[in-house]
Amino acid sequence: MEEKEAFDKYKNFSEWFRTIIMDAELVDTRYPVKGCYVWRPYGFKLRKYVLDIIRRLLNNTGHEEVLFPLLIPEDILGLEKEHIKGFEGEVYWVTHGGLRRLEKKLALRPTSETAMYSMFKKWVHSHADLPIKVYQIVNIFRYETKATKPLIRVREVTTFKEAHTVHATMEEAEKQVKEAVEVYSKFFNELGIPYIICRRPNFDKFAGAEYSIAFDTLMPDGRTMQIGTVHNLGQNFAKAFELTYEDINGKHQFAYQTCYGISERVIAAIVAIHGDNRGAIFLPSIAPIQVVIVPIIYKGEEEKVLQQCRKVLNALKQEGIRTFLDERDISPGRKFYDWEFRGVPVRIEIGPKDVANNQVTIVRRDTFERKTYSMEDLTTVIKEIFTEIEENLRKRAWEEFRKRIFRVKNLQEAKEIIQNRRGIALIPWCESDECGLKMCEEVDGDVLGVVLSEDLVNLAENEVCPICGKETKKMAAIAKTY
C-alpha cells in the first residue's frame, strides 16, 4: 500500500509525473548527462502527433519550415546586447574540434534569433521579400543550474518549435503577434490544455524583445508552467543585424520582427493535466495507440475469440485507427492495468459471449464507462467515442483550471491562494516594474504579468494597484511558477 500512496497526482505530483513518463516509456531519464533524456518509441509517437498539429496550424497560416545550424559563432551570438546579457550565463560552448582548439568559440544555440537573422539579412532586399514567416523544430541547449526536471526544466530542449517573422512595419508585426497568439490558442485548445495569457512584466520579458506575451497553464501541484511565448522584437535585432529593406520609395528601412516558441513542456502539460491516479490519459488525436483490444480467453474457446479480435483489429486499422491487439500470455486484468497506465483512450474487450452475440465491450479510459456495442458500424461508434473523450477531457481540464483562478482583494489573500490553495490570484496592478517586484516579494510568488485572457478577467472600474494606490484597469496574475 505504501507504494500506491506515493502514486497520487495531487498529493505527490513530482513522483506521480516521473513514474508516468518513465514507466509508460515516454522518455528515459537515466541518460548519463544531467538534464538530457531519451525519447522512447511510445513517447516519440506521442511527440510526433502533437507536432503534426502545430505544423498543420503553422503551415495553414503561411509559415514555412526550415532548418538552421546548431552552432553559432561567439561574435554573432553577441550582436544584440540585451539578448546576450540574458543568455550568457547558460550557453554551452564548443571550444575544440578533434584535438585542436577552435579559433572562434561556437555556442550551442540557446534559441536561434542570432543564427537566423544573420541569414535573413541576405534574403531580404526589398519590401517585396517581406514578410518572412518561418519556423523550425530543433534541439536547443541551456545550461540550467537549477534542479532539472524531465520535459520541464532540461539542458537539452529536444523539441523547440521556434517561429521567426520579418515585417515592413510595426503594424504588421503587431498583427503577426495576434496571429501567433491565435495559433497557440488553437493548439492548446485542441490538446485540451487550459491556459492564461499574460503580457509578461518588463523585468521578465525575453532578452531583446519589446514585449513578451506568454501562455501559462496550471500544474496539479499548483505551480504555473509557461508553455508558449510570443515576442514582439520591434527593430532591436534588425538594428543589431543590419536587417533592412528598400521601401517603395527606394529608402532603406530597418525591418520589424517577431518570434514565438513552444517546447516539450506541452507534452509535460498533456501528461500532467489529463492523467489520473491510474496513469496517463491521451486524447485520441495524439494517442500513440488509440484502441487496445484485450481478448478474454476461456479454455477451449481461444481460437474463436482471437479470430474475432483479429477481425476487429483489421477493420479498425483499415480505417486508420491506431489499434493494438494484446495477445500476451498474462491475465486480462494485468493488461487492463498496463494500457490504462499508458493512457490508451479506448479498450475493447472480446470474450466468448461477445463473439456469440456479435458484439464487443468498450471501456473508456477517461470515465471507465463500460458498454457493449454491436459489431455493425463499429468504426463509426469508435470515432464517436473518440470525439466524446476529447470533448470530455477538454471540458474537465478547463473546469478544473477555472476553479483555481481567484479574484482577490488584497495581497494577503493572494498569498493565501498561491501558498495554500494551489491557485492563480488575480489582483489589480498599475503595471509598473517597481510595484510588480514588490508584489512578488510580498506574496513570495511571481507576477505572470497583465492578464490578456478576456474570458478569465472581468475588471470593474476604479480599481487601484495594491502597492502604489494608482487607479488601473489592468489585472495582474500571480502564482507560484516552474
Place this chain on the structure above:
Amino acid sequence: MEEKEAFDKYKNFSEWFRTIIMDAELVDTRYPVKGCYVWRPYGFKLRKYVLDIIRRLLNNTGHEEVLFPLLIPEDILGLEKEHIKGFEGEVYWVTHGGLRRLEKKLALRPTSETAMYSMFKKWVHSHADLPIKVYQIVNIFRYETKATKPLIRVREVTTFKEAHTVHATMEEAEKQVKEAVEVYSKFFNELGIPYIICRRPNFDKFAGAEYSIAFDTLMPDGRTMQIGTVHNLGQNFAKAFELTYEDINGKHQFAYQTCYGISERVIAAIVAIHGDNRGAIFLPSIAPIQVVIVPIIYKGEEEKVLQQCRKVLNALKQEGIRTFLDERDISPGRKFYDWEFRGVPVRIEIGPKDVANNQVTIVRRDTFERKTYSMEDLTTVIKEIFTEIEENLRKRAWEEFRKRIFRVKNLQEAKEIIQNRRGIALIPWCESDECGLKMCEEVDGDVLGVVLSEDLVNLAENEVCPICGKETKKMAAIAKTY
C-alpha cells in the same frame, strides 16, 4: 556566353552543383560557420518527402523511431576502443556551460552508437526484450579538415538517419544486415539513384564493426559517393557496453548488433544524378512543387485565362497534387526558366486558345515533350505523366550508370577508367588488405571493396588477383571517391 559555359553538369560539375542548390533555394551555404548550412523552405520540403520514404520503409519493417541526446560524455564515447580511435580526430567538444568549465567534457555526437548502447543496456534483460530495432533522424558533427562541400562533406550533417539493432544471435544480426540492404536498395530504387553495393575492405570499415557494406553512386564528375552503409558490429560494442541478455537457459550472453545509416548525401545524389543543364529535375514523388501552372496572357483576355488557371489549380490541389500557380508579372519565358531550374516535373500552360478549346498544354521537365490534353480527366492524366516521368528518370539514371562500369583486364586499364573515363573499374581481387592497398596506390584511386551487386558482376572461373596472382571469385570495384 561565358557564364553559360560554366553551368555545365559534366564540364564543370562543382560549379553546376553549387549553383543549383543555392539558386534553386534548396540550401544556403553562406552561414558563417564553415561546413554548416541552412535548409531553406523549398529544400526543406524536398528533404521531408525524401525522409517520408525512408520512414515508411523502416516503419514497415518493424523499426521504431526514437530520439537520443546530442551530447555524449567523454568516458562513454571512449568505451569501444576501435570506435574512439576512428573518431577522436573529428569530434567537437563542449567544455564550458555558461561561464563555468564543465567537470566532464561532452562530445557532439559524431554518430550515436555510444549514446544509444549505454541505454540499450538498461532496456535489455532477457531474450524476450530482443530484437531492438530503432532509428533516429538527427544532426551529427564531424570536424572535417578537408575542404567541405555542401550536402556532401559537411561539419554539421543535418540529416543523419541512423538505425541500430540488437539481436540474440549472429544469425539474426546477419539477417538484419540483409534486411537493411534490402530497405536501402528499395529506397534508392524509388529515388532513381543507381548504386553499386560493396563489402568495404577491412582497412576502410566502420570503426568498431566486424564488416561494413556500402552503397556507392557515381557523380557526374566520375567520382563515386558513398550514400549508405550497413555495419555488422558483432559483439564488439556489446562487450564494451556490457550489453547482455538472459537466454532461455538463464545464462547471460552478449548481444549482437548492427547499425546502418544514410545522410543528406541522398539529396546531393538526387540533384546531381537527375539534373541537366537547365537545372534540377525532381521525381514527382519528392518534388516540393509537382505542377506549376503558367498563364499565357494576352491583353484583354487576362481574366478568362486566370479563371481557368485557378480552376485547374483547385482541381489538382483537391487531388493532393502539389501545385503552384505563377501569377507574377513577368514573361512566361522567364517563368519557364525559373521552374525548370527549380526542377518542377510538370508545367501546365494555359492561354486563350486553351481556354476556348477546354484544354491545357503540358510540358514534361525530363523530356521537354509538349502536348495538349483535354480538361476532362486532367488529374488522371497528370498522375499518369508522373508515373512516366519517374520511370524515365530511373531508367535514364541506371543506363548512364551501367555505361560507366567497366570490367577491366589489368590495373593499367583500371587506372585509365578512373582517371580519364569517369567510371568504375571492376577487377578480380583476392580480398586481402595488402593487395587492396597496393591496388589503390597503383591506380591512384580507392578500392570500394568486394562487389556484392549480383546484377553488375559476372565473374568467370579461374580469375586471379592482379597483385598476388591468387585465384579468386571475388571482384573489386575501383574508383575515384568523394
